[in-house]
Amino acid sequence: MxxxxxxxxxxxxxxxxxxxxxxxxxxxxxxxxxxxxxxxxxxxxxxxxxxxxLPRKTRSMLNIAMISILNRPHELRAHLKGALTNGVTREEIREILMQVAIYGGMPAAVDSFRIAREVFAELDKG
Structure with missing residues (x-):
C-alpha cells in the first residue's frame, strides 16, 4: 500500500x-x-x-449517472450528498437523472429520482 x-x-x-x-x-x-x-x-x-x-464536480456528476444505472441506492444517497458538496446543483442532478432515463432506462431513473427527492428532503430538514 x-x-x-x-x-x-x-x-x-x-x-x-x-x-x-x-x-x-x-x-x-x-x-x-x-x-x-x-x-x-x-x-x-x-x-x-x-x-x-477532471474536477470533483464532474466526477460526482459521472458517479450519479453510473450508480443510478447500476441500481446501488445506498451509494447513490452518499454520492448525491457528495455531489452537492462538490457544487452540483439540484437542477443539474435532475438533468443527470433525465439522461439516466434515456440511456439507462426508466426504472433506474424512477428509483433515482425518488432517492434524490428523499435526500433533498432530509437535507432541507437540516
Missing part, C-alpha cells in the same frame, strides 16, 4: 462524502474488510479521484 496515496484518498473521501459518513464506514473495519477499505482509499479516492484532469 502506498501510504501517501492512501492518506490523500482518505482526505478526498472525507471531503466529498463527509467525515461522519467515512468515520462510520471505518468503524466497521475488521480483518475481513480492511483490505477493501484500503483499496477504496488508495485506488478509488487517492489514485482516481485525486487526479487533476
Amino acid at each position: 502506498d501510504k501517501k496515496t492512501h492518506d490523500k484518498g482518505l482526505e478526498i473521501r472525507k471531503a466529498v462524502l463527509g467525515e461522519a459518513y467515512v468515520n462510520n464506514a471505518l468503524k466497521s473495519v475488521d480483518s475481513f474488510n480492511q483490505p477493501f477499505q484500503e483499496l477504496l482509499n488508495e485506488y478509488c479516492w487517492g489514485t482516481v479521484w485525486g487526479r487533476e484532469e
